[in-house]
Amino acid sequence: MCLPLEFGYVRVFCLFVVFDPVLSLDSGMLFPRESSSREVKELNGLWVFRADRSPNRNQGFELAWYKSRLVETGPVIDMPVPASYNDITQDPTLRNFIGWVWYEREVVVPPRWITDQDTRVVLRVGSAHYYSVVWVNGVKVTEHEGGHLPFEAEIGSLIRKDPTMPCRITIAVNNTLTLQTLPPGSIQYMKDRTKYPDGFFVQSIYFDFFNYAGIHRPVLLYTTPKAHVDDITVVTDFLDDTGLVKYKVSVQGAATATVKVTLMDKEAHCVASSTEPSGVLKVVDVKLWWPYLMHDNPGYLYSMEVRLMAADEESTYEDVYTLPVGIRTVNVTSSQFLINNKPFYFHGVNKHEDADIRGKGLDWPLIVKDFNLLKWLGANSFRTSHYPYAEEILQMCDRHGIVVIDECPGVGIKDIRSFGNASLTHHLVVMDELVRRDKNHPSVVMWSVANEPAAEMPPAEFYFKTLIKHTKALDPTRPVTYITDSNYARDKGAPFVDVVCINSYFSWYHDPGHVEVIPIQLNTQFENWYGKYQKPIIQSEYGADAVAGVHNDPPLMFTEEYQKVVLQSYHHVFDQKRKEYVVGELIWNFADFMTTQGITRVVGNKKGIFTRQRQPKAAAFILKERYWRLANETGQLPVWTKYPCQL
């Protein structure tokens, strides 16, 4: 990756063909699931860890730390996986560390995986921020750029080389950001020795969340037979009562194979089947996938079992993979967002993957708590601000009917040098990886390619035209947007989006303290954008900081009262405009979250309607009341909501 020269590591990264997504990725990225032919072994828990504190952060590579056990090359500490490493210790230099950190763990692999030459053993990392290099028993098996998407490597032949050796997995992770990474950042070396100690540098970032780093999502080993289902793509539609599931199965490891596809309902009854690797399954009396609060049976999922059979001179192979499938459509008109041909109004939140101690590490108690809070709030949607969230979270969305705007890590593209070819090439690859991973989630209804880029800069036009066109070619079934905060008249990318998503902070960053300006300014904002583009609009961010427990009446900035009144002032305008072309409102933010230190942040961003520990501020109750009212007006409440005391 493009590390500053001072870090002395030269990236080996092939430049992919820019405009042909099919060529850029040569395999699928199905979520690892157990089946009669596949086993999964989680490697979560304690790993050993060392930050490379050498001046150029490169000692680990120079001394080849991956060649032996990490404990043999220097001191190590315990490090939980998944978790950010930043808040785990009491050491401020590790909290703010920039450069390579090293993780290692030994695994005992089931003997059958070794003896059975026809078993593929795949090492998969759910995500590691930002750049990773992976070795198994001292041999490099893969490297990956990007902190929010999975990567994997087939390691079967390697662990078979010496079956007596334990399988030692070493992962080096570097959180250095450059103007060409996503998100971008830059390193400044402070050379004035009257002010700064030797070697002092800072990493500047152009986004408002802490650059947590480490192995953030599960690491696991899984098996497949040599001939295996490599990828499945599903696109759904319906006609009257008949559901249509268009699918394509790709196979690897066999020259010829037969495929049996069976679609089952929730009761495991077969509703359609086929023996073709691609085709259309017809589902009579279809149960559509509906968002939460839009139908009394939201999040309905069928199961698509793909059974592959293949043979070569030596063996026969059978592989089974089961994919959850929700049947639904998404369409956009000049003033509406339609799910299953019915107008859908986003009443939801923006989130972050962020919590005390674990930082951005995947944490099941937190995930389930957040879903319970979303349901309590009456939220039907969220945006994965400002990067792709864990697949486990999207699976929850599928099951619970929570609608998702899926955002890539294109946040903080503010410097003109981040609009160059290298940036665009990488951004296209990230979209390839994102669409490859998330294309089959019914909950994902729109792609967001960036947040608040400097869209007024001249190169933004080519950049976003290319990026959005590319994303639409990857997935013609979903609308594409980016999130804007800039002046409607100067926004170079807006002509290419399907839905206009606008962030605004009236009475906060502009006219601080003056909530009375909100109605007029918000109204002007909507009229300007709609007047110019005639596309549906989502208020993709609005809000105000409130330090929980700080009160003042009349409302003053940073109090819970002020946050409440800001929200209410926006809501009045939303209620007028949602009758016309405003199709959604997403509060900034679901919960308080950590940021870099700065004079406008009090131990993080406090625009959450919940605290970082997920306790409600006064604004949460305002929003809850509103969202349930909206749901009552626009949707169909599930039966259990007639007993709201159970919420």
Ligand code: BDP
């Ligand atoms: C918006 C950004 C978001 C920030 C928010 C804020 O999109 O990432 O956290 O401002 O300043 O413009 O609270």
